[in-house]
Structures are given as C-alpha cells and as structure tokens.
Amino acid sequence: MNIKQNIVTKNPCYTCGRTITVKGLMIHSVGCPQPRASVFANNWNNANANVCVHAVLQADGTVLQLLPWNRRGWHCGSGSNGSGNNTHIGVEMTEPDTIQYTGGSSFKDLNPAATKDFVAKTYRTAVELFAYLCKQYSLDPEKDGVIISHSEGHKRGIASNHGDVEHIWNKYGLTMAQFRRDIKKAMGGNATAGGTEQNAGNAPKSVSKGDTVTFTGGPVYKSSTAAQATVNKGITSKCEVTAVNLKGTHPYHCISQDGKGVYGWVNAESVKEVSTTAGNAPKSVSKGDTVTFIGGPVYKSSTAAQAATTKNVSSRCEVTAINEKGTHPYHCISQDGKGVYGWVDKASVKK
Ligand SMILES: [Zn+2]
Incomplete structure (x- = not known):
C-alpha cells in the first residue's frame, strides 16, 4: 500500500473545514468500470462537487487520500438514523474496465479471470488501508458497526440505498465478515492495545507549549x-x-x-x-510502528555497503521490518507518498 496525499482543496467537504470524531470506516466501490483513482480525485477537486470520500484506492496498492482523515466527507448520504458521514471515514475502491454495468448494480463480466484478479487486489489494498486507519484511530474492526459497507450502512439506517460493496464482492467470493477478520489479522498482535502513537482524535501523546x-x-x-x-x-x-x-x-x-x-x-x-534527544536513536522501534524519517541514505538491504539513494525529505513511514544486527536496521515505507522505501539508519529515524 502506498498512500499518496492528493487533498481536494477545492471540494466543499474540504473548504468548509468541518471535522468528525472518527468512530468507524465505510468501504465503497465506485460503481463504474474505472480503475484509476486520479479520475475521481480530479472530478471531486471542484467547488461544485457535492460529494467526496476520504480516499480512493487502486488494485496496484495506490491509495489517493483526498481529505484529511478527520474531515467530514459526504460519501454515504443518510438514512432514518442519521448519516454515517458524521462518524465514518469513507473509502472507495476502483473497479476494473473488464465489467459493464447493465442497470443498477448488475453488471456483465467481460473477462472473469481479470476481474477476479483486480477485485482481489483492491480488496487487499483496502485491508491494508483499513488496518492502518484502525490502528491510527484505535478502532476494533470486529466490533459491531465499526467497519461497514455502504449497503450495511443502509441497513443500519445511516446511509442511502446502495448495493456496494457486496454487489461486486459476492460474485468473487469475498464477504464483509472476511474483510473484518482480515483487517484484524493485518493489524497484528497489538490491534487496539493503544500501543500506536496516534490514538483517537489523533493527538500525539504529550505536546506541550514550548515543544x-x-x-x-x-x-x-x-x-x-x-x-x-x-x-x-x-x-x-x-x-x-x-x-x-x-x-x-x-x-x-x-x-x-x-x-x-x-x-x-x-x-x-x-x-x-520531535524527539528532544537530538541525534539519538529512538528508544524502541518495533515492526509496525509509525516513525518520522528525517532524511538520509536508503539502502536495499539492512547490511548494504552502499546506499541506493539519499532522500532529503521528512516522511511519515511505517517500519515494516527490523534487523537489529544490520547497520541500517529499519525497513521504512512512506505513508505520505514521499517515496521512502528501503532500509535506513537508526539516526535517520525519530519516533
Ligand atoms: Zn457507496
């Protein structure tokens, strides 16, 4: 998964500045055969757009983030019990150009093998993104009402009457129950232990005046x-x-x-x-942690003699592997689209 920030600063959901307390995540499927997220991003970066999701994701693992996660989006309409837009982050999966809609949520599959492969890949991207967001907001993906599809939202009375995502998932053997289990699995052991540095509301633990x-x-x-x-x-x-x-x-x-x-x-x-112990290695970086890469060489392996590249950027990264014995002990992947991907030195990382 590679999250690229593509904030739609012209969209009313962005410009009005309304925020929500994130209580859950809603998964959508775009409902048209368009595999490219940028098409939606461009469409919605418009002062006259009347909807917007927080992110659109692709089969190749790309996630375009269109709104800050705690901004109020408009992705699911409303129902008899209110609107999920006030509580849930909304994420759209793109759909392959190998299907053809025939009315409503029915479609013809022109290339079943390709469609199945595409749907499996967007599913995988969605699992990774939702695991990341559940950690960020300390959400339990298996708790009732936390992770829901648009159609489940309708049944709960907080969304308009749409068939996504089941209209496409069910044809390829995927279910919401499995999705929730896979998210939990992807979160690893420390699912909702609050061990991540960003808890609900997202604030760093202890920012004080003068920091x-x-x-x-x-x-x-x-x-x-x-x-x-x-x-x-x-x-x-x-x-x-x-x-x-x-x-x-x-x-x-x-x-x-x-x-x-x-x-x-x-x-x-x-x-x-920012760690106040300048230049010092962070106390305890673990696999799955989010850290700040502060710039420096990036290596192909934890023991490589030569850097593959030097990145002069600051980037929020996930630590996806650790080799304490290596000279470059942390494998970091940018979560903000800044392209850090590889093994880095301890001194390049702040917790
Ligand atoms: Zn939807």
Missing part, C-alpha cells in the same frame, strides 16, 4: 476553534508550539522555526512530536 514539533502539512487556522482554514500548507516544517488548547478542534498554535511560514492553529493530525 518543537514537525508540522507534516495540512490546514492552518486563525483560532483553535475556527470553522474555516485560512490556508492549507502542503509542506513539512519544524515548528515551535507556542500555545495549546486541547478543547479546540485545532489544538496547537505552531510557528515555523525553519522559515517555512507556518503560523497559526493546526490540527493534531498535522503535528508529529
């Missing part, structure tokens, strides 16, 4: 409670936290220390703690 943090990009507001962002900064910047209001939706007032011009209140999800 230095990494702003990882996102909207900046005039006040901690402002409904609308004054600007959206697509940059990474080392900032000082000059004020904190944990009751605000944008709890941290940040000022760039590196001349990159961040000045204002930001969301908790836009901020990463």
Whole structure:
C-alpha cells in the first residue's frame, strides 16, 4: 500500500473545514468500470462537487487520500438514523474496465479471470488501508458497526440505498465478515492495545507549549476553534508550539522555526512530536510502528555497503521490518507518498 496525499482543496467537504470524531470506516466501490483513482480525485477537486470520500484506492496498492482523515466527507448520504458521514471515514475502491454495468448494480463480466484478479487486489489494498486507519484511530474492526459497507450502512439506517460493496464482492467470493477478520489479522498482535502513537482524535501523546514539533502539512487556522482554514500548507516544517488548547478542534498554535511560514492553529493530525534527544536513536522501534524519517541514505538491504539513494525529505513511514544486527536496521515505507522505501539508519529515524 502506498498512500499518496492528493487533498481536494477545492471540494466543499474540504473548504468548509468541518471535522468528525472518527468512530468507524465505510468501504465503497465506485460503481463504474474505472480503475484509476486520479479520475475521481480530479472530478471531486471542484467547488461544485457535492460529494467526496476520504480516499480512493487502486488494485496496484495506490491509495489517493483526498481529505484529511478527520474531515467530514459526504460519501454515504443518510438514512432514518442519521448519516454515517458524521462518524465514518469513507473509502472507495476502483473497479476494473473488464465489467459493464447493465442497470443498477448488475453488471456483465467481460473477462472473469481479470476481474477476479483486480477485485482481489483492491480488496487487499483496502485491508491494508483499513488496518492502518484502525490502528491510527484505535478502532476494533470486529466490533459491531465499526467497519461497514455502504449497503450495511443502509441497513443500519445511516446511509442511502446502495448495493456496494457486496454487489461486486459476492460474485468473487469475498464477504464483509472476511474483510473484518482480515483487517484484524493485518493489524497484528497489538490491534487496539493503544500501543500506536496516534490514538483517537489523533493527538500525539504529550505536546506541550514550548515543544518543537514537525508540522507534516495540512490546514492552518486563525483560532483553535475556527470553522474555516485560512490556508492549507502542503509542506513539512519544524515548528515551535507556542500555545495549546486541547478543547479546540485545532489544538496547537505552531510557528515555523525553519522559515517555512507556518503560523497559526493546526490540527493534531498535522503535528508529529520531535524527539528532544537530538541525534539519538529512538528508544524502541518495533515492526509496525509509525516513525518520522528525517532524511538520509536508503539502502536495499539492512547490511548494504552502499546506499541506493539519499532522500532529503521528512516522511511519515511505517517500519515494516527490523534487523537489529544490520547497520541500517529499519525497513521504512512512506505513508505520505514521499517515496521512502528501503532500509535506513537508526539516526535517520525519530519516533
Ligand atoms: Zn457507496
């Protein structure tokens, strides 16, 4: 899985700035034979668009993130019990161009082998993304109502009457029950133990006034409670936290220390703690951890003599493997589309 940020800054779901407390994740399937996520991203990056999901994913593992995860999307309409848009992140899977819709959610399969392969791959991408988001928001994927399809949302009275995703999954032997189990499995042992650094609401554990943090990009507001962002900064910047209001939706007032011009209140999800022990290796990095790669050489193996490349970027990465005996002990993969992929030195990583 490779999450690429492609925030649709013109879409009303983005510009109105409304946020939600994430209580679950809803899976959708686009309902048209279009395998490319960028087509949807381009369509929805429009002030006149009246819907938007948080992400659209592809069979090749690409995830285009269109909205900050805690922004209120508009992906499932509403039902007799309200709207899942107020509680659930919405994610669309793309569909292969080997099917042809014949009305409603019925379709003709022009190449069953290719379709099955495509659907299996988008399923896999969805499992990985949902496992990542469940960890981020401390969600138990098997708890009732947490992971639901659009059609399950309709049965629960919180979504419009659509057949996705079962209209396509069921034909290829996939079910929502299996999906929930696979997400749990993909989360590994520490599923909802709260062991991940980003818990519900997403705030780093202990950001205090005077701390230095990494702003990882996102909207900046005039006040901690402002409904609308004054600007959206697509940059990474080392900032000082000059004020904190944990009751605000944008709890941290940040000022760039590196001349990159961040000045204002930001969301908790836009901020990463910077270890105060400069240059020191993080205390305990484990497989599955999210860390900040702060720039440096990237190697093909943990023992390689020569770097494959040097990345001068700051990137949020998942540690996907560890070899403590290697000179480059951590295998890191960017979660923010910045392209870090390989083994890195301890000194290049901050927890
Ligand atoms: Zn849907």
